[in-house]
Structure formats: C-alpha cells, structure tokens
Amino acid sequence: xxxxxxxxxxxxxxxxxxxxxxxxPVKFVMSxxxxxxxxxxxxxRAPEDIYTQxxxxxxxxxxKEAGGEVGRMxxxxxxxxxxxxxxxxxxxxxxxxxxADREIVIAKFRNIDRSEEIHFYFEKTPSGWLLxxxxxxxxxxxxxxxxxxxxxxxxx
Numbered sequence: 001x002x003x004x005x006x007x008x009x010x011x012x013x014x015x016x017x018x019x020x021x022x023x024x025p026v027k028f029v030m031s032x033x034x035x036x037x038x039x040x041x042x043x044x045r046a047p048e049d050i051y052t053q054x055x056x057x058x059x060x061x062x063x064k065e066a067g068g069e070v071g072r073m074x075x076x077x078x079x080x081x082x083x084x085x086x087x088x089x090x091x092x093x094x095x096x097x098x099x100a101d102r103e104i105v106i107a108k109f110r111n112i113d114r115s116e117e118i119h120f121y122f123e124k125t126p127s128g129w130l131l132x133x134x135x136x137x138x139x140x141x142x143x144x145x146x147x148x149x150x151x152x153x154x155x156x
Contacts, residue, residue: 019127020047020049020050021127022050022128022129022130023129024129025093025103026092026093026103026105028050029105029120030089033091033109036078036079036084050131051130051132052125052130052131054145055132055144058148058149059073061148061149062148062149072147072150072151073147077134080111080116080136080140081111083112085112086109086111088109089109090109091108092105093105093106100124102122102123103122103124103129104120104122105122106118106120107119107120111139114138115138115139116136116138117136118136118137119134120134121134121135
C-alpha cells in the first residue's frame with residue numbers, strides 16, 4: 001500500500017523539467033540566437049541550466065549580493081544589451097589546442113546598429129557541454145565571470 005501511495009504522489013507531482021543537454025556547443029549557441037530572433041523572441045529566455053559549477057556559483061553570488069535588486073549583471077550577455085534586435089548572426093567554433101574537452105564558440109552579429117562579437121567558452125562534462133564563461137570583444141568589452149564577481153572595471 002505504501003508503494004502505491006508513493007507512486008501516486010510522484011505521478012501527481014508531474015514530470016520534472018529536463019535539464020538542457022548540449023551535444024554540440026556551436027549548434028546550441030545557434031539555437032539560442034535563433035530563439036532570440038524568432039517569432040516569439042519577446043518571450044524567449046536562454047536556458048539557465050547550462051553553466052559549469054564555477055559559473056553557477058558566480059551567478060548565485062551575484063544574485064545573493066544584489067539582495068533582490070538589480071545587481072552587477074544588468075544586461076543580457078547573449079546580446080550585450082538590455083534590448084536587442086539581432087541580424088547577420090554568424091556562429092563558428094574554435095577547438096582549444098590540446099584540449100578536446102573545451103571549445104570556444106564565436107558569435108558575430110549586429111544588434112540594432114552595433115557590431116558585436118561574443119566568445120563563449122564551453123567545457124565537456126559527463127552530462128554534456130556546459131558554458132564556463134563568455135567575453136565580449138566589440139562594443140562594451142567584458143568577461144562574464146568578472147562582472148558577476150567584481151562588476152564593471154572602474155565602477156564602484
């Protein structure tokens with residue numbers, strides 16, 4: 001009888017949302033930008049279960065220190081902006097020399113009237129690829145992990 005009750009409770013809880021599994025970092029980044037450009041782009045949110053433990057901890061730290069307010073992370077790192085209208089998106093992958101378990105994905109695009117270039121740093125884990133960091137090289141230059149922990153350079 002206990003087993004039936006436990007099974008009923010588990011079924012009533014509904015299926016747990018599946019964790020995002022990244023098989024190919026380039027295809028994954030392309031899919032994020034496709035979502036950001038698609039017909040439902042206003043409702044689109046990039047998955048947030050794609051980070052290495054290191055980056056997850058930095059997001060948690062930033063959120064904790066923000067105390068419910070807007071924290072150091074006050075923009076969308078995928079677009080390097082608060083608002084976006086993306087065009088001319090090109091995504092390529094660059095292997096890391098001597099490290100088959102790491103890959104750099106480079107996204108080049110236009111956001112409204114600006115050219116952007118963002119590098120995404122992925123690590124392969126037993127459960128798939130995870131995002132370990134990101135860095136903008138055009139427009140506002142930044143490194144995601146540094147903003148999460150220290151904020152913008154030169155700002156209090």
